[in-house]
Amino acid sequence: MHLDINRTYLLLGSNLGDRELYLDRAVQLISEKVGDVIIKSAVYETEPWGNANQPGFLNLALGVDTRLLPFELLETVLEIEIVLGRVRHEKWGSRLIDIDIIFYGDEIITVDDKLQIPHPEMQHRKFVLEPLAEIAPNLIHPILGKSITELLVTLTDTLSVSKR
Numbered sequence: 693m694h695l696d697i698n699r700t701y702l703l704l705g706s707n708l709g710d711r712e713l714y715l716d717r718a719v720q721l722i723s724e725k726v727g728d729v730i731i732k733s734a735v736y737e738t739e740p741w742g743n744a745n746q747p748g749f750l751n752l753a754l755g756v757d758t759r760l761l762p763f764e765l766l767e768t769v770l771e772i773e774i775v776l777g778r779v780r781h782e783k784w785g786s787r788l789i790d791i792d793i794i795f796y797g798d799e800i801i802t803v804d805d806k807l808q809i810p811h812p813e814m815q816h817r818k819f820v821l822e823p824l825a826e827i828a829p830n831l832i833h834p835i836l837g838k839s840i841t842e843l844l845v846t847l848t849d850t851l852s853v854s855k856r
Contacts, residue, residue, distance in 0.1 A: 727758035
C-alpha cells in the first residue's frame with residue numbers, strides 16, 4: 693500500500709545536558725525514522741514555559757515529509773524521545789528532549805489527550821511560533837484560519853525567545 697507523503701511540522705526542545713547534542717541527535721533520528729527533513733529552523737534560546745523553576749530551553753522547528761500516519765508518527769517520536777533518554781516526570785518539567793507534533797498537513801485530529809493536531813496550545817507559545825515562522829511563515833492554521841506570521845503578531849506571550 694502506497695501512503696501519500698505528508699508535510700509535518702515538529703518542534704524540538706531540550707533543557708538538560710548537552711542541549712545542542714540532543715537536538716542534533718533527535719534531528720538525525722527523525723531523518724532516519726520519520727522522513728526527509730525538508731527545512732530546519734535556527735536554534736532558539738527560550739525561557740521555560742509553564743514552570744519557570746528550571747533551566748532555559750533550546751528549541752528548533754522542522755518541516756518533515758513523512759509517509760507515517762499520524763498515530764505512527766506519534767509512536768515514532770515518542771520512541772525517539774525514549775532512545776535519547778527522555779523520562780516523563782512532570783508536566784512542563786525539565787527534559788533531555790521533547791518532540792511535539794505541531795501540524796500534520798492541514799489535518800485536524802483529536803484523539804483524547806494523546807494526539808491533538810494541530811498542537812492545541814501552539815498559538816499561545818512564542819517558543820513554538822518564532823522558529824515555525826522562520827521556516828513556514830505563510831502556513832495557515834487549519835482551525836484558526838491564520839498564518840503563523842499572523843499568530844505571532846497577535847501573540848501575548850512575553851517570554852524571551854532569541855535566535856542563537
